[in-house]
Amino acid sequence: MKNYNVNNEGYYGEYGGAYIHDSLKPCVEELKSKYIEVLESESFKEEFAILLRDFVGRPSPLYLAKNLSKKYGCKIYLKREDLNHTGAHKINNAIGQVLLAKKMGKTRIIAETGAGQHGVATATVCALMNLDCTIYMGKTDIERQHVNVEKMKMLGAKVQAVNDGSMTLSDAVDAAINDWCENSADTFYIIGSTVGPHPYPDLVARLQSVISEETKKQLPMHEGREYPDYLIACIGGGSNAAGTVYHYLHDERVKIILAEAGGKGTETGMSAATIKLGKEGVLHGFKTLVIQNEDGSIKEPYSISAGLDYPGIGPMHANLAQQKRATVFAINDDEAIKAAFELTRMEGIIPALESSHALAALDKLQFKPDDVVVLTLSGRGDKDIHTYLEYK
Numbered sequence: 001m002k003n004y005n006v007n008n009e010g011y012y013g014e015y016g017g018a019y020i021h022d023s024l025k026p027c028v029e030e031l032k033s034k035y036i037e038v039l040e041s042e043s044f045k046e047e048f049a050i051l052l053r054d055f056v057g058r059p060s061p062l063y064l065a066k067n068l069s070k071k072y073g074c075k076i077y078l079k080r081e082d083l084n085h086t087g088a089h090k091i092n093n094a095i096g097q098v099l100l101a102k103k104m105g106k107t108r109i110i111a112e113t114g115a116g117q118h119g120v121a122t123a124t125v126c127a128l129m130n131l132d133c134t135i136y137m138g139k140t141d142i143e144r145q146h147v148n149v150e151k152m153k154m155l156g157a158k159v160q161a162v163n164d165g166s167m168t169l170s171d172a173v174d175a176a177i178n179d180w181c182e183n184s185a186d187t188f189y190i191i192g193s194t195v196g197p198h199p200y201p202d203l204v205a206r207l208q209s210v211i212s213e214e215t216k217k218q219l220p221m222h223e224g225r226e227y228p229d230y231l232i233a234c235i236g237g238g239s240n241a242a243g244t245v246y247h248y249l250h251d252e253r254v255k256i257i258l259a260e261a262g263g264k265g266t267e268t269g270m271s272a273a274t275i276k277l278g279k280e281g282v283l284h285g286f287k288t289l290v291i292q293n294e295d296g297s298i299k300e301p302y303s304i305s306a307g308l309d310y311p312g313i314g315p316m317h318a319n320l321a322q323q324k325r326a327t328v329f330a331i332n333d334d335e336a337i338k339a340a341f342e343l344t345r346m347e348g349i350i351p352a353l354e355s356s357h358a359l360a361a362l363d364k365l366q367f368k369p370d371d372v373v374v375l376t377l378s379g380r381g382d383k384d385i386h387t388y389l390e391y392k
């Protein structure tokens with residue numbers, strides 16, 4: 001049987017690994033040698049479970065969306081990550097990594113953020129646990145994401161502006177890595193998606209796997225079976241999708257559908273459809289598909305959705321696509337907007353722009369009436385109201 005999880009060398013098929021500077025190797029090695037032991041310890045599991053229940057509000061409901069189901073001619077269940085505290089799935093990972101950091105004896109947390117969602121989730125958990133928190137953010141992003149910056153500050157985090165390069169996410173990653181190298185004795189670096197050098201993609205996938213763990217328990221109450229015919233999720237770096245599919249990866253009865261951001265169209269040069277457009281390359285410490293210019297340099301991606309605007313993709317997902325275990329659709333901005341308004345009017349739920357890409361994938365599939373579909377609604381749309389208003 002094929003293995004879709006990470007192997008002992010830190011690879012998913014051809015993708016993944018740890019392509020890092022020598023100075024960073026000891027920190028990554030320390031993490032690699034400890035994370036599984038901590039995650040599998042009873043004390044971690046218990047603290048994580050209690051916080052997910054009482055702080056985040058889990059389990060998130062598995063909601064049968066009747067009106068949407070009728071339209072698409074199948075049974076569509078929404079996994080409601082939008083109902084989590086702070087409004088998305090990112091909090092699951094932030095809590096897990098902060099707990100891991102504490103168990104490893106670290107007292108200072110750093111992270112980088114582009115759109116600000118991961119920064120807010122991290123600052124939230126650091127406030128809860130009274131930990132020193134620094135968030136690196138490109139100056140351009142600080143100007144674009146004013147509300148999230150103010151939230152992080154209110155939560156007690158230091159927001160460190162990065163003035164190098166294009167002053168966006170990639171530059172913030174470099175700054176955070178430098179900090180980690182210099183302060184690794186007391187500092188833990190929290191990565192927000194299934195990206196970065198091994199073991200981060202596996203660590204984040206394990207922490208988000210609570211999503212499919214719950215689906216497996218919830219689906220039998222509705223359908224009398226624990227597996228759906230389809231799982232659908234959007235992919236930026238890939239963490240909500242990894243959590244959605246984790247416990248079904250090797251169940252071939254379950255089709256996996258991933259929605260990446262097509263932007264203005266994959267032919268236009270303004271896209272973040274990494275799997276469709278990317279070539280093999282190394283980005284942020286791991287081998288994956290990367291959107292590149294002719295000379296091999298990283299091309300700035302574009303999407304209407306800040307959370308999907310990443311030039312790479314998690315190694316797990318690059319491999320799932322290559323092995324044809326997953327079907328990937330590039331969803332354009334206008335298709336995502338249409339799907340957001342559709343869900344809002346049909347079900348009374350305003351979705352995050354990222355999640356709207358997953359919803360738009362429904363229109364690309366042909367269902368049978370008995371098909372059971374579980375679609376992860378990764379977040380709520382409050383943060384995207386300004387964008388939606390431009391299209392009303």
Ligand SMILES: *Cc1c(COP(=O)(O)O)cnc(C)c1O
Pocket residue numbers: 088089090117192193194234235236237238239240241307308352354355378379380
């Ligand atoms: C950050 C974000 C995403 C994209 O990140 P993944 O790691 O691919 O899940 C998707 N949806 C929402 C609501 C987000 O905030």
